[in-house]
Amino acid sequence: MPPPLDYAKEKAVQGAVRAMIRGGLVRTAHDCSDGGLAVCLAELTFGNGLGCEVSLGAALASNPGLRLDGLLFGEDTARIVIAYPAQVASQVYALAAAHGCPLHELGVVGGERLLIRANIGMPIIEAGVAGLREAWSKTIPAIAGS
Numbered sequence: 001m002p003p004p005l006d007y008a009k010e011k012a013v014q015g016a017v018r019a020m021i022r023g024g025l026v027r028t029a030h031d032c033s034d035g036g037l038a039v040c041l042a043e044l045t046f047g048n049g050l051g052c053e054v055s056l057g058a059a060l061a062s063n064p065g066l067r068l069d070g071l072l073f074g075e076d077t078a079r080i081v082i083a084y085p086a087q088v089a090s091q092v093y094a095l096a097a098a099h100g101c102p103l104h105e106l107g108v109v110g111g112e113r114l115l116i117r118a119n120i121g122m123p124i125i126e127a128g129v130a131g132l133r134e135a136w137s138k139t140i141p142a143i144a145g146s
Contacts, residue, residue: 003076009102010078016101017080023095025088031080036073038116038125040081042136045114045129054107057119062104068118072125083109 020026028047032040045051056071063071084092096103114132116125 005077008100012099012101013078013080016096016099016103017082019095019099020082020084020092023091025092025095026082026084029080029082033075033077033079036071036075037079037081038072040079041116042114042127042132044081044083046133046136049112049129050109051111051113051115051129052107052109053111053113053115053117055117055119056106057117059104059106060118062102068124072116081106 017026017029021029028044030040030044034040035043041052041054056068059071060066060068082092093103095101112129114125114127114129115123117123
């Protein structure tokens with residue numbers, strides 16, 4: 001079962017992300033409501049073909065009792081992945097704090113692969129961006145027969 005909707009957290013997250021976008025700090029933002037964090041990260045790579053390398057260690061450590069599958073595929077609310085240039089990180093963190101919005105740095109954008117690690121070490125998900133895009137775009141038509 002997904003956790004209940006936390007209206008205060010949702011308002012804080014939405015307010016912070018909107019302020020970051022209005023301030024020109026964020027290059028992209030994508031919610032985790034359709035497939036969870038893993039799907040969100042994959043979909044973020046499709047637009048420009050850039051991959052990313054992510055470590056979930058801090059997010060897992062700050063949420064005791066959260067299972068890895070819940071973090072990767074849970075569709076709970078108030079989770080938005082943003083990408084921003086490194087030089088504006090302090091401004092991004094300041095806006096998040098001003099709105100009371102939790103913020104966890106997950107990783108960096110670049111390369112042609114999506115790598116997700118639970119902590120330092122072997123990836124738990126590793127795939128080429130081109131292969132992810134193809135699988136994402138062709139799966140439903142293949143199942144539906146169209």
